[in-house]
Each structure stands twice: as C-alpha cells, then as structure tokens.
Amino acid sequence: MRLTLLYGVLFVVSGAVLLAITYLLVTHASSNVIVGREGGDVSRLTGAPGGGPSLGLTDHSQLNLDDGMRTLREHAYRQHQEGLQNLLVQAGIALAIMAVLSIALGWLIAGRVLRPLRTMTGTIRRISARNVHERLAVVGPADELKDLADTVDGLLGRLEAALDSHRRFVANAAHELRTPLTLEHALVEESLMDRDATVESYRANLERLLAISEQQARLLESLLTLSSSERGLDRREPVDLADVAEQAAGVQRPDVARRRLDLRISAAPAPIAGDAALVQRLVANLVDNAVGYNVRGGHVEISTGTRGRHAVVTVANTGPEVPPDQVERLFEPFQRLGRTADEGHHGLGLSIVRTIAVAHDALLTARARPGGGLVVEVAFLVRTDAAVHVLTKV
Missing domain, CATH: 3.30.565.10 (Histidine kinase-like ATPase, C-terminal domain)
Structure with missing residues (x-):
C-alpha cells in the first residue's frame, strides 16, 4: 500500500509539473503571436510615407480598417483564453484519469516487486531447528534482492553449522558424563552383591569411586571454563x-x-x-x-x-x-x-x-x-x- 501511494503521488506530482510547463509554453507562444499582430504596421496599407505602395484608402476607410483589426484582435484574444481554459480543463481530466490508472498500475508493480520478498519471508518462517538445512536459493539477476537472499542463505549456513556443533557438543558431553556414572553404579552394585567382600575390596572400590569422582569434577570444571570464556572478558x-x-x-x-x-x-x-x-x-x-x-x-x-x-x-x-x-x-x-x-x-x-x-x-x-x-x-x-x-x- 505504501509503495502504491508513493507511485501514485510521484505520478500526480510529475503530471502536474508537466501540465504547468505545457501551459506556460502554450501561453507564452500564443502571447507572442497576439503581440506581433498588435504591433504590426498598418501604414503599409494606407500609403503613409515610408509605408510602401498605397491602396488609395480614404480616411473613412482607414477608420473602418482600424475598427476591423481591433475586432479581430479581441476575437483572437477571446479564442486564445478559451483555448487555454479548455486545455487546462482537459489536461486536468486526463491527469485525474491517469492518476487512477497509475494507482492501479502501482499496485500491480508493487506486488510484482514485493513478491520475491514475500516468498523469502514465507520460507524463512518455515525454517526451524529441524529444517535449518533449507535455503532460499533465489535465482535471477544479481540485484539487491538476490544479494539479500544470498546473505540470508549464508546466515542460515552458519546457523546450521553452529547448531550441528552444539548438538555434537551436547552428545559428547552427555557421553562423557554418562560413562563415569555407569562405572560408579557398577562399582557400587558389585560391592553390594559381593557377599564375600573384604575391607580391602571395599577400600579398592571406594578409591576407584573417588578417582572417578575427581575426573567428573575436572570435566565439569572444564565445561564451566569453556562456557565462561565464550562470554568474553569481564x-x-x-x-x-x-x-x-x-x-x-x-x-x-x-x-x-x-x-x-x-x-x-x-x-x-x-x-x-x-x-x-x-x-x-x-x-x-x-x-x-x-x-x-x-x-x-x-x-x-x-x-x-x-x-x-x-x-x-x-x-x-x-x-x-x-x-x-x-x-x-x-x-x-x-x-x-x-x-x-x-x-x-x-x-x-x-x-x-x-x-x-x-x-x-x-x-x-x-x-x-x-x-x-x-x-x-x-x-x-x-x-x-x-x-x-x-x-x-x-
């Protein structure tokens, strides 16, 4: 809608400027013609000195000729004004019709321009942690929209790599933590099930449990160090x-x-x-x-x-x-x-x-x-x- 309004306003402003320029040019050209007629030397028709060949007109005829020229000039001026007014009205009507058409065309053009963005937006909304491998894969000329799509694809690639690394880290951490727990459980179970266990065997199992516990403590400390160092320096x-x-x-x-x-x-x-x-x-x-x-x-x-x-x-x-x-x-x-x-x-x-x-x-x-x-x-x-x-x- 905003793009359509922008296109329509730009067209109306451009049409109004074009109409004003055309009106001024026509007005200036018509005024030159009228002024040229008014300033014409009629003495060439009356045989005045320096006026060229004489037609032999009398004073009465000369007066009638002047009245006729004045009437013609007034008539031409009225026609000129009516023509300018008609031009202005018709141009305004044409501008209004084209403004409506420009809004319709602007709506179509805006939809055509925004269609790739809508497609990319819909694809991005569908992408989640389960299908982060999907890409926009926009084809077409190397324009701004193609650059935007390629940038988003690059971002999705880095995000996929980070998620894969996170999954591997969690899986490996779970394995590293589960192994000593399983071993501890087995040692405790062995000590409980062995009815002939001696103090020495209990001590040996407890020493192994203590060593496993220390390993777990070192692992947790390493994980905490890794996590804290990834936050940066305080x-x-x-x-x-x-x-x-x-x-x-x-x-x-x-x-x-x-x-x-x-x-x-x-x-x-x-x-x-x-x-x-x-x-x-x-x-x-x-x-x-x-x-x-x-x-x-x-x-x-x-x-x-x-x-x-x-x-x-x-x-x-x-x-x-x-x-x-x-x-x-x-x-x-x-x-x-x-x-x-x-x-x-x-x-x-x-x-x-x-x-x-x-x-x-x-x-x-x-x-x-x-x-x-x-x-x-x-x-x-x-x-x-x-x-x-x-x-x-x-």
Whole structure:
C-alpha cells in the first residue's frame, strides 16, 4: 500500500509539473503571436510615407480598417483564453484519469516487486531447528534482492553449522558424563552383591569411586571454563606469560618425571593484558596436553617471548603422529585422535585454549611435528603502559 501511494503521488506530482510547463509554453507562444499582430504596421496599407505602395484608402476607410483589426484582435484574444481554459480543463481530466490508472498500475508493480520478498519471508518462517538445512536459493539477476537472499542463505549456513556443533557438543558431553556414572553404579552394585567382600575390596572400590569422582569434577570444571570464556572478558590485568609458563611447568613436574620426559623451558618476558585466570588455564592446558599426549622418553619444549607487537607462548611436544588435516579437528570439543592419554583427558583442553585465545583476540596456530606431536603457538598483543593504565581505570 505504501509503495502504491508513493507511485501514485510521484505520478500526480510529475503530471502536474508537466501540465504547468505545457501551459506556460502554450501561453507564452500564443502571447507572442497576439503581440506581433498588435504591433504590426498598418501604414503599409494606407500609403503613409515610408509605408510602401498605397491602396488609395480614404480616411473613412482607414477608420473602418482600424475598427476591423481591433475586432479581430479581441476575437483572437477571446479564442486564445478559451483555448487555454479548455486545455487546462482537459489536461486536468486526463491527469485525474491517469492518476487512477497509475494507482492501479502501482499496485500491480508493487506486488510484482514485493513478491520475491514475500516468498523469502514465507520460507524463512518455515525454517526451524529441524529444517535449518533449507535455503532460499533465489535465482535471477544479481540485484539487491538476490544479494539479500544470498546473505540470508549464508546466515542460515552458519546457523546450521553452529547448531550441528552444539548438538555434537551436547552428545559428547552427555557421553562423557554418562560413562563415569555407569562405572560408579557398577562399582557400587558389585560391592553390594559381593557377599564375600573384604575391607580391602571395599577400600579398592571406594578409591576407584573417588578417582572417578575427581575426573567428573575436572570435566565439569572444564565445561564451566569453556562456557565462561565464550562470554568474553569481564576485566583485564597485567600478566606475564613467562611467569605463567614457569608455573604451569612446575605443576607438571611429577607427571614429567613419571613419564621420563625431557622438559625444556625458555621463559623470556612476555607482558600482556588479559584475564589472569583464563591465561593461566590456557597455558596449563597446553602443557597438560603436551605431557599427557606424549610418548615415554619424549620431550616438551615451552618458550615465551615477544615478536614485534605480539607476546608469544609456544608449546611443542613429541607424541603420536598427527595427520596435518586432523590438526584443526583437535580444537573442537571432545575430539581426540585416540585414547593415548590418561582417562583424565576428555578432549576439552585444546578447545578451551582456542576459546580463551579468541576471547583475548589472540592468534592461535598449530601444526603437526614431523615424526609425531604438535607445535601450538598463541600470540597475544604486547601490553603497553598506556594500555594497562586505561584498562586499570576501566
């Protein structure tokens, strides 16, 4: 309706302007003709000096001729006014008729223009979580409507990918939580059904239940960290990656000694501004992943430092061979190449690393090492005193 009114108003305004221009042109042209006749020199007919050949008219005849010319001029003027009035009336009637026709045509044109939008709107309304795979798939010339449809299709594609990732995450999380619960139930049931159970067997089962409970607590803590880091940063504070790396390496010393790994650390100052707890979890997860997914007698290398405008932490480790095309998949939740590590690893470590890096606007790169293992590098923006001052005030 609004488009139809817009088309109609534009047509009426354009027609009125055209009518006014035509009226002015006709008025100006007719006035020139009349003025030319009134200013004509009649002395050429009377034989006055300089007037050309004389017709031999008397004074009485000259007077009659002047009266006749005046009558003709008055008659021409009246015809001119009547013609202009008739032109104005007829043009107004034609404009009114065409205004009605323009409204009808505007309604048809507006419907034709809006038909693709109605089709897209109806399709979008039908799309839900169950059929998010459907697309508008508009065909036609590369105009604004086609661009809009392609943009909506791209949005639906990203939404489908996000929903699929969410479904996989929920399914994997449910599986990871259900497995220890099933094992706990089996241990309790075994203890109750064993009539010959001793104190030692009860103690062994309770120790296994305690270990399973600790694994569940770590899994829930990892899920909470993943969820909180996806919300972004609430605050920033000065953090030195060198201190964080040394602390993470110290925590892993017992596992390093048990696995007979060679741990090397090169900690150069690397100041950043970020959430200290999340940065510590990021580095701890990298080191824990490097130690847990390693081979006996392998090595782990941790280095920190600055490179241009970035503070970089790099963790490299030996371990099982990782296909280069599978490196990106390892950063998805609950994705592991195999259960080569302890059962305490649930496949969330690297996904938490990626989420924390995104929250800090850091660059995360990973590549497979020749012969096995990974090299993971996270580059944060270097902290400056001015930035720290502003962040502290905020």
